[in-house]
Amino acid sequence: MQTTRPGEWVDQDGTGLDDIAPDRYRMQIPTERYVSPEFVARERDSIWMKTWQVVGRVDDLPKVADWKQYRLFDQSYIVVRGKDDKIRGFVNACRHRGNVLCPEAGGNAKRGFLCQYHLWSYDLQGNLKGMLREALAGPIDKSTHGLIEVPVDTFGGFIFLNPDPNAVPLSEFIGDEVATMLAPYHLDEMVTVMDVTEAIDCNWKVVMDAFQEGYHIDGIHPQLLQVINIDPKTSRYRFFDQHCVSMAPFDVVGASPEAQVDGIMALPETFPSTVAVLPRFTELVEQYRNADGTLTFPEGIKARNLLQQATRDTLTGMGLDVSGLTDAQMSDNHGWVLFPNFFMTIRAGEATIVMSMPDPDGDPNRCIWHVASYMWLPDEHKAAFIAEPIVVDEPGSFKYFEALQQDYVQMPRQQIGLRNTSLEHMALVKEEVVIAHFHSVIDKHLAASGAN
Incomplete structure (x- = not known):
């Protein structure tokens, strides 16, 4: 019998938006912390020089x-x-x-x-x-x-x-719970398949904020609406002292079988590694195709379930042990934030990270962003997929995959708006609770160093 797996936190004790009290975190974030050189100096001393x-x-x-x-x-x-x-x-x-x-x-x-x-x-x-x-x-x-x-x-x-x-030991900073929850993904065995570093015209926290909420998907990533259910009631969260994880299911409620399948077949445009899973996914779909070519899924079966089975079958067929991951982790990305500047989406067999560093010269309106993707592959296939690091010198010359490219274009626009002196704070909505938690950790570090 399968013992409890770490990924079952989603259903067992995941926090929903309705469970979060309105006053748990402050939802008004001062814009000064995005544009002020003085705030950069406070962050330098209280955060960057003191954290892993x-x-x-x-x-x-x-x-x-x-x-x-x-x-x-x-x-x-x-x-x-x-x-x-x-x-x-x-x-x-x-x-x-x-x-x-x-x-x-x-x-x-x-x-x-x-x-x-x-x-x-x-x-x-x-x-x-x-x-x-x-x-x-x-x-x-x-x-x-x-x-x-x-x-x-x-x-x-x-x-x-x-x-x-x-510094406290890294193991203490990461925490036993976080380490246990990430262990079944075998992140340490993944190889780098994309590694890009580039200066970008926004504060490092604009980058972090952008990847900590799905509220912007409708506006910036409409193509993802084919495969991601953005109903806030289905999102789940776990908050730790400095870190957090969130999850929104890869599911589109109410879509026809054909629409569900079409959405998953389009996944490689945003998640390139799904290419390997699609042949098995197509095989599983075909068993539900009628003589006239239409699709009928029986009760309890959706394209989401077939994607999960196809992912498990494909990875297991490669000789990779995914027994420690739940069926939902075959399809659903979990978004991890490790303070101060590490964001990662991870699901069975793959992970993508976004990190942002302050501008080396302390300009609050610029930062260095680093995007990398990793895949878990059999040893004999690793060499064919490993990517060399790319440092982009000419802005806009590197084309990211679709969703990242959309964020790349959007983030500098936000920084321009934040520089307006009449705008004193950002007003977060409840769906942006991960951003609110992130800024609460910033507040803790500022307070600990007397830099409020």
């Missing part, structure tokens, strides 16, 4: 001595895989005169790190190993002049870094 944040995938550092740079405002860090296979993080500065050790985006330091200024050298564990004319250097204790280490750990195949040397 994703700096890449474990797969970014496949070999010993592989490293990559992570920049946060004017701060620079190195993450590197050591000879013991452990990934560590260091401040990207020589302990002698502060020269940047690694100005490039990444590389391999098979001989360790060498400062080009005065040729001080460090091993992969950050220890100071050599100095130019060491015998004449004076009383320098090499054991106390290694690179400055910063907390680094991994979860779900992602590398996390925290600039705060006194």
